[in-house]
Amino acid sequence: MYGKLKKLCCKWNLELPRLGLVLYTFGNVSCADHQKRVFAIKPSGVPYEDLSEDMIVVMDFDGKILDGRLRPSSDAPTHAELYRSFPGLGGIVHTHSTYATAWAQALRDVPLYGTTHADHLATPIPCTEMMADERIRGDYEVETARQIVNTFAKRKLNPAEVQMVLVGGHGPFTWGSTPEKAVYHARVLEELAKMALLTERINPKASPLKKAIVEKHYQRKHGKDAYYGQR
Amino acid sequence: MYGKLKKLCCKWNLELPRLGLVLYTFGNVSCADHQKRVFAIKPSGVPYEDLSEDMIVVMDFDGKILDGRLRPSSDAPTHAELYRSFPGLGGIVHTHSTYATAWAQALRDVPLYGTTHADHLATPIPCTEMMADERIRGDYEVETARQIVNTFAKRKLNPAEVQMVLVGGHGPFTWGSTPEKAVYHARVLEELAKMALLTERINPKASPLKKAIVEKHYQRKHGKDAYYGQR
Amino acid sequence: MYGKLKKLCCKWNLELPRLGLVLYTFGNVSCADHQKRVFAIKPSGVPYEDLSEDMIVVMDFDGKILDGRLRPSSDAPTHAELYRSFPGLGGIVHTHSTYATAWAQALRDVPLYGTTHADHLATPIPCTEMMADERIRGDYEVETARQIVNTFAKRKLNPAEVQMVLVGGHGPFTWGSTPEKAVYHARVLEELAKMALLTERINPKASPLKKAIVEKHYQRKHGKDAYYGQR
Amino acid sequence: MYGKLKKLCCKWNLELPRLGLVLYTFGNVSCADHQKRVFAIKPSGVPYEDLSEDMIVVMDFDGKILDGRLRPSSDAPTHAELYRSFPGLGGIVHTHSTYATAWAQALRDVPLYGTTHADHLATPIPCTEMMADERIRGDYEVETARQIVNTFAKRKLNPAEVQMVLVGGHGPFTWGSTPEKAVYHARVLEELAKMALLTERINPKASPLKKAIVEKHYQRKHGKDAYYGQR
Numbered sequence: 001m002y003g004k005l006k007k008l009c010c011k012w013n014l015e016l017p018r019l020g021l022v023l024y025t026f027g028n029v030s031c032a033d034h035q036k037r038v039f040a041i042k043p044s045g046v047p048y049e050d051l052s053e054d055m056i057v058v059m060d061f062d063g064k065i066l067d068g069r070l071r072p073s074s075d076a077p078t079h080a081e082l083y084r085s086f087p088g089l090g091g092i093v094h095t096h097s098t099y100a101t102a103w104a105q106a107l108r109d110v111p112l113y114g115t116t117h118a119d120h121l122a123t124p125i126p127c128t129e130m131m132a133d134e135r136i137r138g139d140y141e142v143e144t145a146r147q148i149v150n151t152f153a154k155r156k157l158n159p160a161e162v163q164m165v166l167v168g169g170h171g172p173f174t175w176g177s178t179p180e181k182a183v184y185h186a187r188v189l190e191e192l193a194k195m196a197l198l199t200e201r202i203n204p205k206a207s208p209l210k211k212a213i214v215e216k217h218y219q220r221k222h223g224k225d226a227y228y229g230q231r
Numbered sequence: 232m233y234g235k236l237k238k239l240c241c242k243w244n245l246e247l248p249r250l251g252l253v254l255y256t257f258g259n260v261s262c263a264d265h266q267k268r269v270f271a272i273k274p275s276g277v278p279y280e281d282l283s284e285d286m287i288v289v290m291d292f293d294g295k296i297l298d299g300r301l302r303p304s305s306d307a308p309t310h311a312e313l314y315r316s317f318p319g320l321g322g323i324v325h326t327h328s329t330y331a332t333a334w335a336q337a338l339r340d341v342p343l344y345g346t347t348h349a350d351h352l353a354t355p356i357p358c359t360e361m362m363a364d365e366r367i368r369g370d371y372e373v374e375t376a377r378q379i380v381n382t383f384a385k386r387k388l389n390p391a392e393v394q395m396v397l398v399g400g401h402g403p404f405t406w407g408s409t410p411e412k413a414v415y416h417a418r419v420l421e422e423l424a425k426m427a428l429l430t431e432r433i434n435p436k437a438s439p440l441k442k443a444i445v446e447k448h449y450q451r452k453h454g455k456d457a458y459y460g461q462r
Numbered sequence: 463m464y465g466k467l468k469k470l471c472c473k474w475n476l477e478l479p480r481l482g483l484v485l486y487t488f489g490n491v492s493c494a495d496h497q498k499r500v501f502a503i504k505p506s507g508v509p510y511e512d513l514s515e516d517m518i519v520v521m522d523f524d525g526k527i528l529d530g531r532l533r534p535s536s537d538a539p540t541h542a543e544l545y546r547s548f549p550g551l552g553g554i555v556h557t558h559s560t561y562a563t564a565w566a567q568a569l570r571d572v573p574l575y576g577t578t579h580a581d582h583l584a585t586p587i588p589c590t591e592m593m594a595d596e597r598i599r600g601d602y603e604v605e606t607a608r609q610i611v612n613t614f615a616k617r618k619l620n621p622a623e624v625q626m627v628l629v630g631g632h633g634p635f636t637w638g639s640t641p642e643k644a645v646y647h648a649r650v651l652e653e654l655a656k657m658a659l660l661t662e663r664i665n666p667k668a669s670p671l672k673k674a675i676v677e678k679h680y681q682r683k684h685g686k687d688a689y690y691g692q693r
Numbered sequence: 694m695y696g697k698l699k700k701l702c703c704k705w706n707l708e709l710p711r712l713g714l715v716l717y718t719f720g721n722v723s724c725a726d727h728q729k730r731v732f733a734i735k736p737s738g739v740p741y742e743d744l745s746e747d748m749i750v751v752m753d754f755d756g757k758i759l760d761g762r763l764r765p766s767s768d769a770p771t772h773a774e775l776y777r778s779f780p781g782l783g784g785i786v787h788t789h790s791t792y793a794t795a796w797a798q799a800l801r802d803v804p805l806y807g808t809t810h811a812d813h814l815a816t817p818i819p820c821t822e823m824m825a826d827e828r829i830r831g832d833y834e835v836e837t838a839r840q841i842v843n844t845f846a847k848r849k850l851n852p853a854e855v856q857m858v859l860v861g862g863h864g865p866f867t868w869g870s871t872p873e874k875a876v877y878h879a880r881v882l883e884e885l886a887k888m889a890l891l892t893e894r895i896n897p898k899a900s901p902l903k904k905a906i907v908e909k910h911y912q913r914k915h916g917k918d919a920y921y922g923q924r
Contacts, residue, residue, distance in 0.1 A: 229276025
């Protein structure tokens, strides 16, 4: 019944080590079917080299397991809460990729320094604050998603436009309308994080890219008159 | 009719990911035939792993499409303007390679710190200023080339000698008398950018290489009495 | 008689270059059989590409050679002393991996900046002080282990919980209940060392991760109610 | 007549790109036969992927070409002068490897921060001063070797013990009693240069390794009572 979703989920999980985004089991991809309000996710703690389609776990958006004989990723409740809160997501990715995680640990947004960044989003990459202790000690994985959702609400960010976030002290989450796009955003985020760090090494007083060129690059790829790519 | 040019263009585009200079679709190579005043260029937004000769687009130097069923790279007007402005270019490369892009984002020229650099050019690698807003909102891609051409004019740089540039806030463009040389310059620029960053980390007061040795290295490879390589 | 132990030892030694943790002969793995109080270790100075099972040396915990025709790693007395001092170790790894060694040379503990670290240990990664001259001139390799053991005693660290250490001015040692886990810790340490360095580059005033989230991450993987992974 | 020497020279030149030490043609290895006072060296400007044994050039220690149809590396006079000045060298390597070149450009010796360094030499890795202009404009490649030889004389360094050097503003040269050892030193130097840079990033006040442990590590590998490796 969920064969196609599980196959897709397995495929995009295996892309993470190929892209150099995960070490051992430090990451996971989920793939959602919005009509059915279900998602498929990697099982917890299984090394990527051992992963196969039949190990994938299928859950509904309330976190109930529908299919699979293994325990889902311990981050599954974070994915579920994000699917409930941000409409239209087809996939979510969590990694501990090196440069993105370093910005998360430094508790800083990744500044928008160049057009490579503006080709993907028109704001800095947000980093959430550290979670309050009572929430850490509560339903931690759900609260992780709420920390993201609250940050987007507070800063008036649109999750359809800003599809990457750093959870302070932890690491990156990315998403997209398809799992392919969610994984693409995870890889792009890692590169933007590295470029921003290097930019500050070269010029500690580097300025954010000015508004006109941010708009130009973002709109030529994502605006209503976009002319990048094939359509 | 343009088979040979398209084949060449496809080949050198595929070299970019092999050299680690591009992520996903973040770059493009064009190859020119000067007698015919035409150039072949990568189609817009096509992943390198899917690229084949028949997808390459051929345009004249005024930007009119002569052959090809796909849309050309959105940077095609930049290439066209550079071919119009700088005589004798056989190929142009644009990438968002990590270290070169970081210098572009930092809005700094890459200083000439060593003989590896002097073996290729006898000046710092120029970084253009940020473009004025009205030009960004105008014919942006053509203006990008004009920003380069104006920088070269203002600084009295010879594009036959300085074959690499950083567009401020954006990233590198390189060229050469052949597409092979343009790609070679893209790879060398990335290495020079990395070495210069590391040099400043090791010695924040590092001095540019002195004139006598710059001349020696540049001339032994490019001067009229050059004795490097086979002739 | 020691065929199985030698085979295991060879296998995990060969994993070090595959994981990018060693250059030439700069590292070694030993595997212990606690009941027999013996361990197998890499021979000294043999390049990884030439290593085979029959070259592995077997010693008892007092450092007496039981099997093997080659000289054991010059670090064998360090391994022996660690097996004698820390009960229950199934494997020990020593490398000169780049980032971990840089922290050791800088004589600094690796601060606990994020959950990637807290998933593995709930304290900074300890770095021992430099050894006193008379001990360096004494039984140096045994003293290296004592430096580690003394550091753990002084700081009240439990070697069953903190399974990685930096020897000041030298490099990392890691261990685990199996050789597989010891090698895993060597790879994770290298990543934590790199992330911590980058975190400080991004934010020189970065704060250690707060206690509540350290506890949460450490306990969900290693506590009595752990829910990470398959059980 | 020089078949064996040319084969050896080709083999070790090809090792440089495999070790990540050279980009394009940025390096060369020579192999000497001391009895015959001849050495084999890479031809100038030939890409590594095109290199074959029959392209290798053989010269005597005075720089006279004895065999080969191509021009030798433009650095051949530097090699010849080093073979004349430092007795017993079996091979010399020149690269522009990234981290070693950055230290050369920064005009700094690589400090001795840890045992990885002390396992190979008991002093900092020397960096020569910039050459005087009249010498640059003179017999430049021979003067490059003299700069090295003078630095060793002035600092009372023994080229049989210190087998690596940085030429200020240029890059590294390494040597050894065999070409294999010369290449080994080129790779080790690159790693030591990277580790030293990272050590200073982690602790800007890092101290050089103290004398007792430098001596211990150097002597256990290279002293008369050395006990590292198989003998």
